[in-house]
Amino acid sequence: MPxxxxxxxxxxxxxxxxxxxPRIEWIKSRVAGDLRGWTQDLYRRKLDQLARIIALMNEAxxxxxxxxxxxxxxxxxxxxxxxxSAAVAGRDYGVVHADNSRDLRGIDTAFLFDRARxxxxxxxxxxxxxxxxxxxxxxxxxxxxSQTGHDLILMCxxxxxxxxxxxxxxxxxxxxxxxxxxxHERIRQEVxxxxxxxAFGDLNDDPHDPSLRFNARAWRExxxxxxxxxxxxxxxxxxxxxxxxxxxxxxxxVLDGTLYYNNDANLFDQILASPPLLDGRGPFTAIDxxxxxxxxxxxxxxxxxxxxxxxxxxxxNAAANVNPDGFSDHFPVSIRLRELAPx
Numbered sequence: 001m002p003x004x005x006x007x008x009x010x011x012x013x014x015x016x017x018x019x020x021x022p023r024i025e026w027i028k029s030r031v032a033g034d035l036r037g038w039t040q041d042l043y044r045r046k047l048d049q050l051a052r053i054i055a056l057m058n059e060a061x062x063x064x065x066x067x068x069x070x071x072x073x074x075x076x077x078x079x080x081x082x083x084x085s086a087a088v089a090g091r092d093y094g095v096v097h098a099d100n101s102r103d104l105r106g107i108d109t110a111f112l113f114d115r116a117r118x119x120x121x122x123x124x125x126x127x128x129x130x131x132x133x134x135x136x137x138x139x140x141x142x143x144x145x146s147q148t149g150h151d152l153i154l155m156c157x158x159x160x161x162x163x164x165x166x167x168x169x170x171x172x173x174x175x176x177x178x179x180x181x182x183x184h185e186r187i188r189q190e191v192x193x194x195x196x197x198x199a200f201g202d203l204n205d206d207p208h209d210p211s212l213r214f215n216a217r218a219w220r221e222x223x224x225x226x227x228x229x230x231x232x233x234x235x236x237x238x239x240x241x242x243x244x245x246x247x248x249x250x251x252x253x254v255l256d257g258t259l260y261y262n263n264d265a266n267l268f269d270q271i272l273a274s275p276p277l278l279d280g281r282g283p284f285t286a287i288d289x290x291x292x293x294x295x296x297x298x299x300x301x302x303x304x305x306x307x308x309x310x311x312x313x314x315x316x317n318a319a320a321n322v323n324p325d326g327f328s329d330h331f332p333v334s335i336r337l338r339e340l341a342p343x
Contacts, residue, residue, distance in 0.1 A: 002148070002339045003287070004117075005058040007294065008067040008156065008200040008269060009332035010259075011050055013107075013313050014080070015072045017043040022075050037314030042322060046311050049327050051083035054112075056296050057334060062088035065144060066112045069137070069158035069202055073097075073108065081112050096120050096142045098127040109140040109156040109201065118144040128183050130160065130176045139180060139201075141187075146339060150196075150283035153187060155180065157201025159211070173205050177215025184217075184274070185231040196284045197274035198337075199233060202330060206267050207237045218272045226278045233272035236291035236335060241267065245295035247302045248309065255295055255307055258331045263305030269293075269333045283340050290336035299327045307331060 015031065016023065018038045023031075057063045062084060071077055074097045081093040097110040113120060124143040137158035144152045157180060160172035180199060187195050205211045212218045218233040219225055225234040243255040257265030271291055276282035301309050311326035 001341050002146070004064045004146070004152070004284070004337040004339060005061075005334060006065050006067075006154070006198060006200075006337060007057055007063040007332050007334035008069075008202075008271070009050075009054070009294075010069050010158070010202040010269065010328060010330035011071055011080075012311060012328035012330065013070055014046065014050070014068075014076055015043075015313075016076050020072070020075075022073055024073075034313045034315050036316040037318045039318075042314065042318060042324070045324050047080055047083045049311060049325075050080060051087045053294075053296055053299060053327055053332070054084050055087035057294055057332065060088075062091050062114075063112075063334070064114050064117055065154065067109070067154065067156035067200055068112065069109045069156065070107045071110055077110050077112070084112065090116075092116060094120070096125055096140070098125055098138070098140050107137065107158070109138060109158050111140070111142055111154065111156060113144060118146060120144050126183075128155075128179055130172075130179050139176070139183070141183065148283075148339065148341070150339060151191075152284055152337070153191070153195055153197045155183070155197065155199040155201075157199060157203060159201070159203045159205065161204050170205075170209075170211070173203070173209070173211040174215045176203075177211035180216045181231060184233070188231055193229075194276045194282055195274065196276050196282055197233075198277060198335075199272040200270065200333065202268050203270055204268050207235050207270060212270070216272070218270070222278060225273075226275050228275055231274075233274060234278055235270055235272055236286070237267050237270035237333075239289075239291045240293050240333070243293045243295055245293075245300050246297045247300040248298050249302045250297065251302060253300060253302075253304075255293060255300070255331070257307060258293055258333060259329055260305060260307040265307065269330055271333055271335050273335075277337070284337045285339075287336040287338050290334075292334055294332040294334050299331070
């Protein structure tokens with residue numbers, strides 16, 4: 001039976017260089033300070049560092065589908081897809097992207113996918129906006145059809161940040177959770193209750209937070225999700241709460257999250273599965289024990305209060321603010337699915 005390796009990664013501010021011609025006009029002033037000194041060389045180095053890690057995934061065969069967030073536009077995604085295709089033998093990655101001009105910094109969610117393994121109908125790509133007064137990140141939904149003709153619906157999320165305070169901003173993430181939950185229910189109504197739906201992303205909340213449990217209806221109790229007759233998700237993040245990984249110096253570390261802020265770990269990067277991916281009766285089944293944090297040694301800091309080694313942005317002083325040997329401030333997460341062979 002075919003297997004599918006699905007991953008997600010927050011790429012940490014993957015912007016085009018400082019003079020990027022396609023940049024949306026009204027966003028230029030908002031990112032100008034951060035990108036001052038973001039040269040073509042630094043941009044290319046960032047792409048190479050990201051491609052290096054992506055190529056290591058799936059036992060160095062690269063992901064079949066990779067959801068990403070914090071990317072500026074389709075041009076940048078195309079550059080990344082070309083880098084990853086060149087880094088992984090036998091892969092030719094395409095891009096699924098729906099521009100989100102509502103975010104204050106213009107950063108998008110999107111997918112890279114192996115064009116030899118899937119097709120993606122543009123008519124089934126949707127931008128679900130999370131309504132907020134000041135604008136915020138979106139949820140990109142796409143349907144990927146496998147070579148055997150089965151459909152897998154993926155929803156790539158980047159929920160509002162905790163800027164301004166965790167409690168003060170919690171309502172924005174509750175709204176994002178409600179948006180995800182609403183569209184999950186709509187998928188079930190339009191496609192049918194057996195639709196295979198996998199939602200993932202940087203949710204800026206932990207699995208136990210109300211936005212996940214009550215708004216998105218993403219639960220820890222797998223059996224309850226399998227038996228549910230309405231839209232529910234099982235949250236696989238509960239299965240990778242603690243990860244043992246070697247750091248870039250070769251020493252083993254315990255990682256308690258996918259990113260670290262002020263020396264504290266958070267498990268913001270999560271994978272949510274609908275019941276048909278759990279019960280073994282659908283064309284796709286999540287393989288038990290495969291959900292994980294992709295913490296490869298080159299990107300793991302040796303410092304106890306840190307997780308991934310960041311690349312950063314210059315902010316006018318690249319020497320102080322950019323680590324050319326860094327990658328992102330988030331670890332990727334992944335899961336494997338098994339697909340039924342055609343009868």
